[in-house]
Amino acid sequence: MEFRMAKGEVLLRVSAILFLVSTACIVAFDTETKVVILMIKKKATYKDLDALKILLYVTSAAAGYNMLQLCKHSFSACSTIRNFNDSYYMHMAWISFLLDQIVVYLTFATNTSAFEACLFALTGSEAFQWMKVCNKFTRFCYQIGGAILCCYIASILMAMISTISAYKVLRMYSPKRFLRLKGK
């Protein structure tokens, strides 16, 4: 049973990594060149928008973090079951729960801010006299939309992973006494 949960977590982490990496790749390799006036060309890349730059860095970092967690998982696959009530196990579980939470909130926040920036590019703003950008660079905008969708899927997967980490650490506590471990 323990094994089944570990398998589920590995599966979730691997799919989160896939979605994060595809987000990063789509954003990084998305370029479109259009003629603006006569011979003047303009090239749209992710560098034009700070939100996309940050999205690229954060998704790469999150993918790396999940990769590290997978490595840790495969190294400690045997040892965690043996030293169950160990304080080392509890510390590691707490740390990975907190890190999971931080990574999922960070990814979610950067993705949402990229989404907001793209919404501005799509619709412009009448009150601020900002013009639309996406009617010129249509393909670029569609690709970024795909990247944001991928990143939202990755965020949901990571939220599920963080629930699993919470389960792993919090079930060690006694249901009767406050913040007391079960074995004691």
Next chain:
Amino acid sequence: MEFRMAKGEVLLRVSAILFLVSTACIVAFDTETKVVILMIKKKATYKDLDALKILLYVTSAAAGYNMLQLCKHSFSACSTIRNFNDSYYMHMAWISFLLDQIVVYLTFATNTSAFEACLFALTGSEAFQWMKVCNKFTRFCYQIGGAILCCYIASILMAMISTISAYKVLRMYSPKRFLRLKGK
């Protein structure tokens, strides 16, 4: 001890409500009128920016949700301790854990998108030829900045609350067997 945790949760919820309500109030009552050209006046309100409108609605809803949770808390203060291993208790705990998670992610996301929108208003965008707005409506922008800060504090408080809800539901499970309750 159980009582101390309940007191902590109530305290966290009350302060989250205070921060959420103050965010909503600051956003709703923030207006600034400036003369643009000669006699033409322009008034800046939260209605100029969709992100601020959504922030107002979401923070109000989140404050209402936390208020309802407080009511539930005070009604069931005695009954939860009695029927500890009850399946009703478990269902309620799971539901309030999931709702807490949804509310905190939603609040965090809308606040981050408002932050991104304000960043655009503050700096403009050279690549997109969008002009700055905040150099005209300075006081308005400062107030919105304060609202966003309040909302981030509320988000952190609610993230802590959702950890407490997770603790309340997940410590009921057995540390040895997968997804099995402790009493069985």
